[in-house]
């Protein structure tokens with residue numbers, strides 16, 4: 001479980017950090033079909049720091065083509081945004097970078113798909129994902145109102161096409177169930193191919209991420225051929241106990257003495273081995289949904305969940321009536337006619353909060 005990290009103040013300096021990629025991409029093998037999976041959550045410009053920065057993708061593609069000698073035709077960049085992947089691809093300026101290198105971009109909802117069963121639920125996985133020999137996973141370092149953190153394991157959920165991604169919240173409404181789904185998907189994808197993750201943490205997001213938090217210049221790039229190891233390191237770096245994040249907790253259950261297997265290297269001019277405890281940390285502001293649920297024991301939470309759980313409501317002043325939240329809500333709880341959310345239907349998945357580009361969904365404990 002090797003993790004490499006380097007500090008980088010801004011995107012212009014990435015070219016000086018190829019050593020990190022040399023270590024991460026050593027012995028790459030003969031991969032014919034490489035899928036690059038950035039995080040393009042929605043149509044956000046790069047300076048919002050919601051999506052993987054185009055300069056970060058540029059750095060990775062340039063390295064693969066110029067240093068590793070991989071042909072452009074063997075690489076596809078793919079994603080399924082919460083809505084309008086095409087628009088997200090353009091606004092995030094990922095399109096510009098793909099065009100610069102002559103690499104095709106695939107909105108997964110346009111691909112053929114293969115049906116698989118995970119946790120007794122049928123999922124459609126794009127054929128391009130199934131056929132890939134290698135996934136290069138480029139998550140963004142952010143907090144997340146439902147899952148507390150989104151990183152390497154969670155970013156792979158964007159391999160599920162279009163509306164199905166949101167609809168699945170209906171079948172896995174609790175954070176714990178949803179974490180199991182993320183873990184099983186990660187395990188499934190890891191079986192047939194290698195997954196190499198390089199995280200864009202130069203600018204991340206804290207607070208009510210993954211889209212309505214505050215951008216933070218976290219000045220770090222983290223890379224690993226083990227998505228779990230990367231997530232353990234990243235969650236520690238931003239001030240969590242890594243076991244507070246459910247995907248980390250579930251995945252480490254099957255690894256005996258995982259702490260001893262974690263090998264961390266700081267990569268600068270030279271490469272230094274570090275203990276996790278030696279790594280300087282940041283204190284990311286946690287999502288509003290985090291505090292009570294992390295202090296109280298689970299049985300108390302179950303008893304008083306209707307009181308302590310943050311609930312979404314529409315801010316009538318901020319709302320632009322774009323219709324996105326109404327369209328994506330997996331249980332049809334939102335009515336734009338009166339700007340109301342039906343509390344009886346709502347499962348608190350926070351997809352509306354995540355997808356509202358105008359920060360018009362507010363989370364409140366008491367309504």
Ligand code: SF4
Pocket residue numbers: 314315318319320321322323324325326336355356357358359360361
């Ligand atoms: S709350 Fe946000 S997503 Fe929903 S209609 Fe208003 S602006 Fe659009």
Ligand code: SF4
Pocket residue numbers: 312328329330331332333334341345346347348349350351352353
């Ligand atoms: S109203 Fe929002 S939080 Fe509630 S179920 Fe719909 S999308 Fe999820």
